[in-house]
Amino acid sequence: MRSLKRLTGFDVINYGLIVLVSMAMLYPFANVLAVSLSSYSAYIENPTRIWPDEFSFAAYREMLSKPILWSSYLNTIIVTVCGVFFGILLYIVTAYPLSKGYLKGRKLLMVAVVFSMLFNGGIIPNFYLMRELGLLDTLTALVMPMLFTGFNLILMKTFMEHIPEELEEAARIDGASEPYVLFRIVVPLSKPIIATLCLFTAVTYWNNFFNAVLYIRSVDKWPLMLYLNEIIRSANLASTSADGNLAEQGAFDVMPETLQYAAIMVVMIPILCVYPFLQKYFVKGIMLGSVKG
């Protein structure tokens, strides 16, 4: 009761506005979920619903029966796992020496890193590089372009700079080699930033569409996002050209519109699953990384 009494008019308006913002964030997802579980006629009758009507799993069943869904899912998983694993490994081994004040040439190396963030050759030279390397239309072409970014490297380096040097010195006096110090002492202490970067890079790889548009041709190499885009395109083609007549003609078992909602859900599920668990890490990681000297 006491805490309720302290709610002033300001609080009520403030809380109300925040709830409105949160609802605006949630609404599209609630709507997509509800429509994906509804029949097409229920969707046409009222598309604004946030609760399913004429409940049906048909769209999901249709979605999961498509072989391209499974192959593109697998491709995206392969690309994401490789990108995260090799990316994090690269960030760890590169950030460690750069976090040492006594590293000779450190300044010059950092200039090289920062310059690579600020200037780039552009889409076409990158495309030609992939072509010359023979990586066009391979999954490697999806992993390589985003594997190692200056931004993430600097986050990791800044974090490592705050690890007390004494811990490492003690191990070195005991005769530990540099790789031992890095992987047995520094890496375990860097868990928060590693978790943050894992989440960031995993999401970046999972969601990336641009590189696939650029480098991938064959359907069996499609990542999930190319396939999802294809489903969305055909749904919108259907909805603009046919004005819903196709349903009456019985041209589809599941209408493309509801199918696209189910597809969106299927693509988002992994992110929805890991997001709540990693949230506490990334807020901490960002805060630590943004503390710049």
Place this chain on the structure above:
Amino acid sequence: MQYLKRHYWLYIFLIPGFSYLLLFKYVPMAGIVIAFKDLSLTKGILNSDWVGWYHFETLLTSSNFYRVLRNSLLLSFYQIVWGFPAPILLALMLNEVRHLAFKRVTQTIIYFPHFISWVVMAGIVMSFLSPSTGIVNYVLHTLGFDSVAFLLKPEYFRSIIVSSEVWKEVGWGTIIYFAAISGIDPTLYESATIDGANRFQKMWHITLPGIAATIVILLLLKLGNILDNGFEQIYLLYNPMTYATGDVFETYTFRIGLQQGRISYGTAVGLFKAVVGFALIMSANSLARKISKKSIW
């Protein structure tokens, strides 16, 4: 020599990362020579003929180029006008929330859209705005208005992009301000309370000045990136009907260079953007350094 002997491992560690940068970042930078050549696929990059500034002359006399430049700047301008103050406001509002559970749940919700891909986002936008089955037209229809094919009308394109971007990133944008707010000395608030300051006065005289440096730096960073509009959001939502307001550098380079095969010209457009963008971000950084004695990086 003694130094190298002692620290050779550090340099071994650096080899993979910097080889990556060399191959995937610096080699493409050398690829900008394509912009000064007339690239012929049979001759390859090295043996193609030099044409000097020819492609840049074409660029500066092409009306498409000015359309792209205008679209790019206008879109960034609106993105800054709407998208920049929004997270500051939201962070200040959330900072006034006393109930920790409420705050935590809200943060979980508002950070989430940042993790959604633009493909999903574009799918939601397209189906919400669909003339036959979309929510927006359903509501318009219920209110007695005619359906509008929003995505086919150039006059709506910028609003659609800017509002979907604000929706997606506003929550995520608050994190950096929370970090800045958490760095403010709590004794300032205590002494202000003793002096009888109310919450608005504390927000205005303590919180805002406390995060002013962060605000300035982020604004400069945004201004430095004014030529970057992002490829995916535009590419997924635009169509030939909306090129007039929607075509920006990223999409134009892609279409001209890779879809229409004008490779050298496309590289020249990309190089123009890269050079101007670099100059902008460097000036933004030196300004930030002057104002806050701190570099952006």
